[in-house]
Amino acid sequence: MNHQDTKTRRILGTVSAIVLALSFQVGRPAAQPYLGNGIKIGEVSATTAKVWVRLTATPDRNRDGIPWGTGDVPHRPGNPNSPDRKKMETTTSDDPYFRQVPAGKTLWDMADGVQGAPGFVRLTCGSEDEGEQQVGWVQVSPDEDFTTQFDLFGLKPGTRYSLAVEASGTPESDISALLESSFRTAPAPEEEGRVSFTVVTGSRWKTMDHPDGHKIYVHMRALKPSFFVHTGDIVYYDHLHPYATHIDLARFRWTRMYSLPRIVAFHNEIPSYFIRDDHDTWQNDCWPGMMPFMGNFTLEEGQSVFAEQTPVVGKTYRTFRWGKDLQVWMTEGRDYRSPNTMPDGPDKTIWGAEQMAWFRRTVLESDATFRMLISPSPIVGPDHKGKLDNHSNKNFTYEGDLIRSFMAEQNMIIVCGDRHWQYTSEDTRTGLPEYSCGPTT
Structure with a gap:
C-alpha cells in the first residue's frame, strides 16, 4: 500500500483474518524507533474505531534523568x-x-522524558472471518510530536479485531518495534448485550501511587471493561515539575504519563474515550479570554495538544451507542463558556448554544434504555462552597437548572469527574441522580 502523508489514515471496507495474541514486544535493542507510549484505541463504535500511535527514541522513559526544579516559575x-x-x-x-x-541540558535529559523519533508506522487489522487489511508505511512528523492516528471503518458490530502496529526507521528497514493487540466493537444499536465500563478523573503525576502507573489501572484492566472514559484533568499543565510554560512541556506531560507500563498495558487493549477539563486544556478554571498564567503556552495550543495526544473524532462533545440499551453523551466544558466572573442569567453559559441544542436534539432522538451523560464536571454536586466553575455552582444556576430539568424529564443519569472525591447525589428539585467517579489516586 502506498505511503500516505495525511495525519489521519483510513482503513475502508473489510478487515483481516489474522489472529494475534495480546502482547507488547520491542524489537532489536539497538534499533529505532520504538513504541514507548504504546497505543490508544479510541472512539470505538459498532463499525468504527481510531488507533493512536507515537514513535519514540527509546523503549522506556528516562528513569535516570535530572530531577525537575522550578526555575523562574514562582x-x-x-x-x-x-x-x-x-x-x-x-x-x-x-x-x-x-x-x-x-542550562546546557535538553528536555530529554530530564527525569521521565520520552523523546519522540522520526520513522514510519504500519498497521494491520483483522478478525477471524474477514479479509486482511494493512495500511502503511505512514511517516510521522515532529510537528505532531511524532504521532499519527488511524481511522478504521467498515468494521462488524460485536466483533473482536486484532491489531499489529509495526515501527521502522524507513519502509525498507527492519521492523524495530512491534505491538500486537485486540479490541471488540460495540454491539449494533438493535442488539442487546452485556456492557461494563469504568470512568475516572484527575490523574496527577505527583500523587501517583506506584512508579509503574496508578494502581487503579491494574484493577480496571482486570475487570475487562467494554470501554473506559477519562473525564479530564488527564494531565495538569499548571502544576510544577514541569509547569507547562511552553507547548513542548505540555506534550512532555502527556508522553510521560502514557509511558507508564500499567497505563500502556491498559490502553493497549481497552477501548477508550477522552474528555478534557481545565488542567489538560490550559489552566485552572479556564475560559476563552481569561488572564493567562501559563507563560508562553496558549489556550489554542492546549486545544491542539489534546487533539494530537488522544484519539478523538471530530468535536469534543459527542455521543456514542453501545448496543440497544446504552447511549452515552460526553460534553465540552471549556471551549464555549462564558467567564466565571460574569453575572448569572440567560446569556451565561458553559456549553454554548450550539452544544446545548445538539444535546437536547440527540437525547430526544435516542431510543436507548439507559441514557447517560458523562460530564467533565458536576451538574448536581455537591461542591466546595467557594467553587465558581461548574453547573452545580451558584454562578451557573440559570443554565444548570435548564439542564437538570431536561435530564430529569428524560430519566437520564449523570456520571461526572473533576471532584477529588466520590459521591452519589440527587438533585433536591428534580430528583436527577449524579455519580462522581473520583480521581485515579
Whole structure:
C-alpha cells in the first residue's frame, strides 16, 4: 500500500483474518524507533474505531534523568511544590521553559522524558472471518510530536479485531518495534448485550501511587471493561515539575504519563474515550479570554495538544451507542463558556448554544434504555462552597437548572469527574441522580 502523508489514515471496507495474541514486544535493542507510549484505541463504535500511535527514541522513559526544579516559575511561600499562579500572571522569562531545564541540558535529559523519533508506522487489522487489511508505511512528523492516528471503518458490530502496529526507521528497514493487540466493537444499536465500563478523573503525576502507573489501572484492566472514559484533568499543565510554560512541556506531560507500563498495558487493549477539563486544556478554571498564567503556552495550543495526544473524532462533545440499551453523551466544558466572573442569567453559559441544542436534539432522538451523560464536571454536586466553575455552582444556576430539568424529564443519569472525591447525589428539585467517579489516586 502506498505511503500516505495525511495525519489521519483510513482503513475502508473489510478487515483481516489474522489472529494475534495480546502482547507488547520491542524489537532489536539497538534499533529505532520504538513504541514507548504504546497505543490508544479510541472512539470505538459498532463499525468504527481510531488507533493512536507515537514513535519514540527509546523503549522506556528516562528513569535516570535530572530531577525537575522550578526555575523562574514562582511558588507559594513555604511550599516549593505548589506554583503561585497569581504571580505567574506577571512573571516573564527570557527562557521559553522558564529555566526549569538547566542550562546546557535538553528536555530529554530530564527525569521521565520520552523523546519522540522520526520513522514510519504500519498497521494491520483483522478478525477471524474477514479479509486482511494493512495500511502503511505512514511517516510521522515532529510537528505532531511524532504521532499519527488511524481511522478504521467498515468494521462488524460485536466483533473482536486484532491489531499489529509495526515501527521502522524507513519502509525498507527492519521492523524495530512491534505491538500486537485486540479490541471488540460495540454491539449494533438493535442488539442487546452485556456492557461494563469504568470512568475516572484527575490523574496527577505527583500523587501517583506506584512508579509503574496508578494502581487503579491494574484493577480496571482486570475487570475487562467494554470501554473506559477519562473525564479530564488527564494531565495538569499548571502544576510544577514541569509547569507547562511552553507547548513542548505540555506534550512532555502527556508522553510521560502514557509511558507508564500499567497505563500502556491498559490502553493497549481497552477501548477508550477522552474528555478534557481545565488542567489538560490550559489552566485552572479556564475560559476563552481569561488572564493567562501559563507563560508562553496558549489556550489554542492546549486545544491542539489534546487533539494530537488522544484519539478523538471530530468535536469534543459527542455521543456514542453501545448496543440497544446504552447511549452515552460526553460534553465540552471549556471551549464555549462564558467567564466565571460574569453575572448569572440567560446569556451565561458553559456549553454554548450550539452544544446545548445538539444535546437536547440527540437525547430526544435516542431510543436507548439507559441514557447517560458523562460530564467533565458536576451538574448536581455537591461542591466546595467557594467553587465558581461548574453547573452545580451558584454562578451557573440559570443554565444548570435548564439542564437538570431536561435530564430529569428524560430519566437520564449523570456520571461526572473533576471532584477529588466520590459521591452519589440527587438533585433536591428534580430528583436527577449524579455519580462522581473520583480521581485515579
